[in-house]
Amino acid sequence: MNLFYFVAFLSIFFSLLVIFSKNPVYSVLYLIVTFFTFSIHYILLNAQFLAIVNFIVYMGAILVLFLYVLMLLNLNKESEPMKSNLLKVVGVIAGLCLLLTVAGSLKLLHASDPVLLKNPDIGLVRNLGKVLFKEFLLPFEVSSILLLSAMVGAVLLAKKDITKV
Secondary structure, three states: OHHHHHHHHHHHHHHHHHHHOOOHHHHHHHHHHHHHHHHHHHHHOOOHHHHHHHHHHHHHHHHHHHHHHHHHOOOOOOOOOOOOHHHHHHHHHHHHHHHHHHHHHHHHHHHOOOOOOOOOOOOOHHHHHHHHHHOOHHHHHHHHHHHHHHHHHHHHHHOOOOOOO
8 A cells, every 4th residue: 555655655756847848858767657557557456457558559659759840949058058067966866866766665565465366367368358349349459440441541641643754
């Protein structure tokens, strides 16, 4: 239970840093950490599939695209003031404090009793697949055909017309 509250505090803290950060690159990096804390929450709630999807889709794809777009904005060194040595020392101290906090939380994780669920199969991918391919087979197939037609349409729109020479 203490791990849940600690991760909840981290989620709120990093989401506030996303909002109040003046540098957009730092804001996106804080958003990555926030989504990582959401994945930890999903694991604590025994929803492994949601944790993996959140990790792959949001952290691995969408936020990397956000960072790529921000890097294309050409934020050069002239637009950013030079950092002082005091700020660099404070950054190193903050990083060491974070490392110490993570090490302490991992030690606390091993000392706690495991959470016992009434139904331990809740949130597993096997059960999600059974429900998806039995009860929701038609909507699943319709959505896959819709995504396929959207992909074909995007390719046709992006393709240059070779016949007009």
